[in-house]
Amino acid sequence: MPSPSSFITTLFLCCFLQLYLAFAGDPFVFYDWTVSYIGASPLGVKQKVIGINGQFPGPILNATTNWNVVVNVKNDLDEPLLLTWNGVQHRKNSWQDGVSGTSCPIPAGWNWTYQFQVKDQIGSFFYFPSLNFQKAAGGYGGVIINNREVIPLPFGFPDGDITILLSDWYTRSHKDLRKDVENGVDLGVPDGVLINGFGPYRYDDTLVPGGISYQIINVEPGKTYRFRVHNVGISTSLNFRIQNHNLLLVETEGSYTVQQNYENMDIHVGQSYSFLVTMDQNATTDYYIVASPRFVNTSWDRATGVAILHYSNSQGPASGPLPALIGQDDPSFSMNQARSIRWNVSAGAARPNPQGSFRYGDITVTDVYVILNRPPELINGKWRTTLNGISYLPPSTPLKLAQQFKVLGVYKLDFPNKFMNRPPKVDTSLINGTFKGFMEIIFQNNDTTVQTYHMDGYAFFVVGMDFGVWTENSRSTYNKWDGVARSTTQVFPGAWTAILVSLDNAGIWNLRAENLNSWYLGQEVYIQVVNPEVDYTESSLPQNAIYCGLLSSLQKEQSHKFDFSMGSPFCSNSRVMLALLLLVLIESFFFSMWSVVL
Ligand SMILES: *[C@@H]1O[C@H](CO)[C@@H](O)[C@H](O)[C@H]1NC(C)=O
Ligand SMILES: *[C@@H]1O[C@H](CO)[C@@H](O)[C@H](O)[C@H]1NC(C)=O
Ligand SMILES: *[C@@H]1O[C@H](CO)[C@@H](O)[C@H](O)[C@H]1NC(C)=O
Ligand SMILES: *[C@@H]1O[C@H](CO)[C@@H](O)[C@H](O)[C@H]1NC(C)=O
Ligand SMILES: *[C@@H]1O[C@H](CO)[C@@H](O)[C@H](O)[C@H]1NC(C)=O
Ligand SMILES: *[C@@H]1O[C@H](CO)[C@@H](O)[C@H](O)[C@H]1NC(C)=O
Numbered sequence: 001m002p003s004p005s006s007f008i009t010t011l012f013l014c015c016f017l018q019l020y021l022a023f024a025g026d027p028f029v030f031y032d033w034t035v036s037y038i039g040a041s042p043l044g045v046k047q048k049v050i051g052i053n054g055q056f057p058g059p060i061l062n063a064t065t066n067w068n069v070v071v072n073v074k075n076d077l078d079e080p081l082l083l084t085w086n087g088v089q090h091r092k093n094s095w096q097d098g099v100s101g102t103s104c105p106i107p108a109g110w111n112w113t114y115q116f117q118v119k120d121q122i123g124s125f126f127y128f129p130s131l132n133f134q135k136a137a138g139g140y141g142g143v144i145i146n147n148r149e150v151i152p153l154p155f156g157f158p159d160g161d162i163t164i165l166l167s168d169w170y171t172r173s174h175k176d177l178r179k180d181v182e183n184g185v186d187l188g189v190p191d192g193v194l195i196n197g198f199g200p201y202r203y204d205d206t207l208v209p210g211g212i213s214y215q216i217i218n219v220e221p222g223k224t225y226r227f228r229v230h231n232v233g234i235s236t237s238l239n240f241r242i243q244n245h246n247l248l249l250v251e252t253e254g255s256y257t258v259q260q261n262y263e264n265m266d267i268h269v270g271q272s273y274s275f276l277v278t279m280d281q282n283a284t285t286d287y288y289i290v291a292s293p294r295f296v297n298t299s300w301d302r303a304t305g306v307a308i309l310h311y312s313n314s315q316g317p318a319s320g321p322l323p324a325l326i327g328q329d330d331p332s333f334s335m336n337q338a339r340s341i342r343w344n345v346s347a348g349a350a351r352p353n354p355q356g357s358f359r360y361g362d363i364t365v366t367d368v369y370v371i372l373n374r375p376p377e378l379i380n381g382k383w384r385t386t387l388n389g390i391s392y393l394p395p396s397t398p399l400k401l402a403q404q405f406k407v408l409g410v411y412k413l414d415f416p417n418k419f420m421n422r423p424p425k426v427d428t429s430l431i432n433g434t435f436k437g438f439m440e441i442i443f444q445n446n447d448t449t450v451q452t453y454h455m456d457g458y459a460f461f462v463v464g465m466d467f468g469v470w471t472e473n474s475r476s477t478y479n480k481w482d483g484v485a486r487s488t489t490q491v492f493p494g495a496w497t498a499i500l501v502s503l504d505n506a507g508i509w510n511l512r513a514e515n516l517n518s519w520y521l522g523q524e525v526y527i528q529v530v531n532p533e534v535d536y537t538e539s540s541l542p543q544n545a546i547y548c549g550l551l552s553s554l555q556k557e558q559s560h561k562f563d564f565s566m567g568s569p570f571c572s573n574s575r576v577m578l579a580l581l582l583l584v585l586i587e588s589f590f591f592s593m594w595s596v597v598l
């Protein structure tokens, strides 16, 4: 029989190990966010936008590789809310992903605390509300994951860090917009393109009315800034450029790229890029920062985002025409630009999947999915969009909860690996992923506009894209060496894009159209990835989980009293946890001394 002391020591060590694994000694960062409507007139028309702590766009979430992030979100909207973290991987923890399949929505008036670790990641991402077309009203903001100090940046440390959020924008409310989408009504030309929540600078009196506030980016001559530019909009591909300034591309969605100069960059919905921009021009005037819609005609001219780059020694305002857009009608220009973006395979960073592996081209593919999207069509009298003929139906019980509580019949694992010649249907059909498998997915765009597809939980290698229909022979054109690892890729109309992804992150992960109108009508699927072995480092059901659907009887009443001014009790909870950890450490030390003496 073990002595009681060694038993207690083991117990404490176990306890310590579990706490240690849960927190791994990495720092915490805490945010308290209240999400509510605020009044704003970005295009000169008063409207209700979604703000966070009264700000639009919301605050930047700023963390460092491996930090633990705690965000207490209070929903002060009049409808359910979930925030999702575009590109943040939530390793082994899809509970925190903030999409309809992973947790119940936060009811109006309630709060819910996200807690996740930004494990092995660096880069530029963003968050946004994932339900009910709310993203069209705002609620978004930047996410920055910095390198740990011991890992140098593959470029000089920039003199400043500037987040730029681009979005196509309508003066109609998100509720009106989603009604239109449900009724098959095209949303039409956006009323504008916002830059950081601001309307355009009045570069042309006939196109821009007076009295609109615009974004001014203040810079010092000679300095180099990191611009993190995100397309957080609904459905418009945007061309980003800064008059007379080079964009040195250095990072996209968590991967350092081969550093190359661009005059402009096409940024599709949901995509993020970092550029280094050096203030190397003389300051005779300010300069235009432009985000203009791609592949459209002149009826879209009023929908151009214009901000101002202002040197501290600038001698006057920007004037004259905007810098021209190259290759407006030419998707092959845009595709070639996309193909030129390569991964810097020698840059030190937190690695994308597979962890520590550079040679993705040598890995054997285990599963192939050719996913065909179609433009909206009527299914049982309702406008829907499909992937491989299936329009996703979100169940009232989230997939993760159904899996946890073994509620049968909520979803099926029968998503077809290619387009089936059968009538389209609305269904809750998932991809059955193989844990540690290596999946090839080919997106084939049968729509008439550019679509982007995003996968939660992973970075995937973009290995090829071309016009026409993908065939097995298309594999000979794949980039098997330095395709960039990212989480959102564009698929041009009548074209395909191929990605490779290592399914090493257990969970249920959302694969979706990032274009909001395509997504809202059903263009998404989930991939279930189950580790057949028990993994104690995998996050379990969060203690604060909200219950709904078939499990709603498990939900306790939430006290609606809510006081952030007292400081987040979660914060003090984790302080208690840390104190406990210390105590356990000290005690287990003494106990082990004791057992040595005995
Ligand atoms: C993010 O936090 C780091 C410290 O961890 C700080 O140096 C940096 O300036 C912050 N960046 C932004 C954009 O707030
Ligand atoms: C709601 O916020 C309070 C702090 O105001 C916190 O104690 C509680 O844990 C939060 N609820 C959830 C479900 O996260
Ligand atoms: C790639 O990263 C390395 C290491 O940080 C850096 O020295 C090099 O300049 C980068 N190469 C390119 C082409 O960007
Ligand atoms: C600044 O740039 C303008 C336009 O490029 C040029 O005409 C002018 O001579 C320049 N001034 C100086 C001081 O370099
Ligand atoms: C321009 O585009 C709009 C909307 O995309 C379309 O309705 C219109 O017919 C187009 N006009 C021309 C002249 O092609
Ligand atoms: C899902 O895939 C696993 C292997 O990865 C297999 O054991 C299981 O039977 C599959 N489930 C279904 C429903 O096809």
Ligand SMILES: *[C@@H]1O[C@H](CO)[C@@H](O)[C@H](O)[C@H]1NC(C)=O
Pocket (backbone or CB within 6 Å): 445, 446, 447, 448, 493, 494, 495
């Ligand atoms: C979409 O598919 C149909 C056949 O199903 C084909 O005739 C058409 O050319 C395709 N369109 C595009 C844009 O790929």
